[in-house]
Each structure stands twice: as C-alpha cells, then as structure tokens.
Amino acid sequence: MGHMTTESKAAKSALPASPPLTERQEARRRRILHTSARLASRGGFDAVQMREVAESSGVALGTLYRYFPSKVHLLVATMQDQLQHMHETLRKRPPSEEDPGARVAQTLMRAFRALQREPHLADAMVRALTFADRSVSPEVDTVSRLTTAIILDAMGLDGPPTPEQLSAVRVIEHTWHSALITWLSGRASIAQVKIDIETVCRLIDVTAPGTAGPSR
C-alpha cells in the first residue's frame, strides 16, 4: 500500500458549495462513484485502486483526483451515496415496534442485514470512514448527519429530540460504527452485533422524557 497521506497539503476544496457541475461532469462523477462501489463490492478497500477506478470510469487519473482528492475522499463519498439509498429504503418501511429504542434497534439491524449482502463494500466504506483524517472532516460529517437522520427517523418522535436523546443517538452511532468494524474484521458474530445494538438502544428508553431516569 503506497502512501496514505494523513494531512493533505494542498487541499483543493472542490466539493462543498462549489460551482455547479455541468451535465458531463455530473455524469463523470456518477460513473466514478459507480465504479468505486463496484470494485469495493468485489474486494473491499484494497480492491479500490485509483488507477483502475480511473480507467474503468473512462477518466484520466488526474481527473479522478480532481473530483476526489484522495482514495478516502472517494470512498466516503461512495458511502454518502449508499447511505442516501438506504435512508430512502428504510423510510419506506418504518419499523413495526412501539418503543423508540426497539424501533431504532430494528432499523439498525435492517441496515446491518443490507450491509451483510455486500460485506466487501461495507468494509471499504467503513474502513475509509474511520481512517479519514481532518482533511475529510466535512464529508465524514455529512455521513454522520445522514446516520443521525436515519436514527431519528426510526425513533418516530412527536416533537424535537431532547439534548439527552441526542447524546444517546451519538452513542448509538459510535456503537454502530465500532460494532460494524468488529464484525467486518471477524472479531464479532452477527449475534454479538445484535446484542450490542440492542444493549445500546436501551439508552433511548432510559433518556426518554417522562420516563424516570436511571437509579443514580
């Protein structure tokens, strides 16, 4: 593995709020993201090789780097893309449970089973996400907001969440990412992940307004 620059020196902030892309450019971007997901599905993080992504997308290497300043940027963007699909899919079938905690657990396990179908892709995306350094913060933040939105959606709250609930959601996100990693690296079974998710989701019910807090 070559060079995984932690600190990208000349960060050419191309993406956020930049000039609108032309038709051809949008198509190129799509092609690249599609290729990225395809290669990742085949062999995970290592199988996404920048030269191959470029060639297979019909784009020069330099152009690929203009669109996505690093491999990690590319994979995080791929994750954004996939998460948006998942958000829509999940939204179509809201969870059947009653309690917010159980609803979140059910939704996350659905998401988990979806990822299970493409474990290599999941591997590439999650590894990129946790390996990302400061130069990718905005993109990682977007992924985080998407994940938060999925969880809040699943909770099915009436009003806005309380600060305590937001804390619980953050912790759930932490657990979600980390549990995913332990599963992907073969150190935890699916059953174990399920237990962890269900355990952490109890925090939702514990922090629900109107419910007596824990005994402290």
Next chain:
Amino acid sequence: MGHMTTESKAAKSALPASPPLTERQEARRRRILHTSARLASRGGFDAVQMREVAESSGVALGTLYRYFPSKVHLLVATMQDQLQHMHETLRKRPPSEEDPGARVAQTLMRAFRALQREPHLADAMVRALTFADRSVSPEVDTVSRLTTAIILDAMGLDGPPTPEQLSAVRVIEHTWHSALITWLSGRASIAQVKIDIETVCRLIDVTAPGTAGPSR
C-alpha cells in the same frame, strides 16, 4: 518510558505460538516498539515510516518485517504496550466515585486526558487499530481484552460481571474507540467526548443486578 519491571507472564501473552525470544531478540523488539512510539508521538500515523523505524532501531528493514509483518501490526503492538502501562497507572489510583458507572466514566476520562498529552501517538495507535484487517485480529483482540480489563477493574465489582454487564462494557468500548476517533479527527470537542462517555456509562447502572430495568 521506563519499561516494565518484572511482570508476570500473564500480561504479555500476546504471541501465543511463537518460540521464546532470545535476549538480543527481546531487546530488538523493545527497541523497535520504543522507536515506533517516539516517531508516532512526533507526527502521528504518517510519521511512523517503516524505513525510519528500522534505521532508527538499528535493524534491517527485513528484520523489522519479521518482527512485525506490517505497519498496522507494529502500531497495534505499540498500543498493547502503552495500554499495559496505562492499566498499571490507573490501577494505582482507583476512581473515587461510588456508582460503578461513574467510576468507569471517571477512569476513562483519566485515560483520555493521558492520551491528550500525546495526541499524535494516540492518533497513530487508534487509526491503526480501526484500520486493521483480519490478519491483525489476534493482536486487536488482545488490545480489546486489555481495554475490557481496565473497565472491569474500574467498576470495582464484588463478584464476576453478569452477561448484561459484559454487554454494557462492550458498548462502552465501542463508544470509547469511536469517540476517540471523532475527537482525533477534530469533529468533536473534549467536552463532547466527556458527555458521550458519561452517557454510555449510564448503561452500567441500568444493567446493574438488583436494579429494575428500564420501563419496557
């Protein structure tokens, strides 16, 4: 970094099926780990360059790779080393709180402040840990067991932990790692990490035996 005095074999059972190392070999290994930590402290993950580690440890590159089959292996081993120190240090000053949850939160925040003193080193170790693939599973597992031991120690239980408590500890570990990453990549403040840690530690009290569970 004075390395350990005499310690029981139990602590360093990292390499299960390897032949015992000679004196010179043990010294080489320690030199390498020391160099790794030194370079990491200076510039994080990227500053730990295998050629430089080898040269600065007075060892050939091929030898470095014989001892640690990849950069990630090296950094995870470095983390094992540092965690052992931290475990001993923390054990010397047990937390002052009463409730197990609060004790764990206090201990983890102490550990966190220790890491804050060498943020680059923390960055290198944690990034390696979460980037590790299957080939590093045994070593990552050792780190996980060490972390679990630290948390269980902090809880100060009388008897053995219940399965529910073990689940809570797993979730706390997830949160710990993930919160660390968000802090290291500049996406969360120290205050935010503190809140997350304290939030997840409520799970400990919630799952304490003899306490009524949440209202579900």
Next chain:
DNA sequence: CGGTAATCTAGAACAAGTTTCAGAACTGAT
C-alpha cells in the same frame, strides 16, 4: 466565429509500504 480560461488526457515521476534475495552473522548440537 475567435480567443481565452478552465478542464481533461496521457504519461512520467515520486513516496512509502512491502517483498525478495544473496551473503554475513549468529545459534545450537555434535
């Protein structure tokens, strides 16, 4: 349409992780 600036292409070049190999140095057993 002509001109100009931005974008894209092809390919070389560079950086750092990893592998390989021939020979020197060390180890343990006879």
Next chain:
DNA sequence: ATCAGTTCTGAAACTTGTTCTAGATTACCG
C-alpha cells in the same frame, strides 16, 4: 571447533497512492 540451520543485513525491486507536466479539449464570452 565444525557444521547445518536459522536469523540478520543491505540493497534492490515491486506496488499503489499521489503529484506533476505538457499538450489536447471543452466551455464560456464577446
């Protein structure tokens, strides 16, 4: 002390992420 087997060294080679450059294309503007 000698021999066989392992370990270590030094150096080159290979891989893949990343950068750079010169020229071709394209997009936009008057």
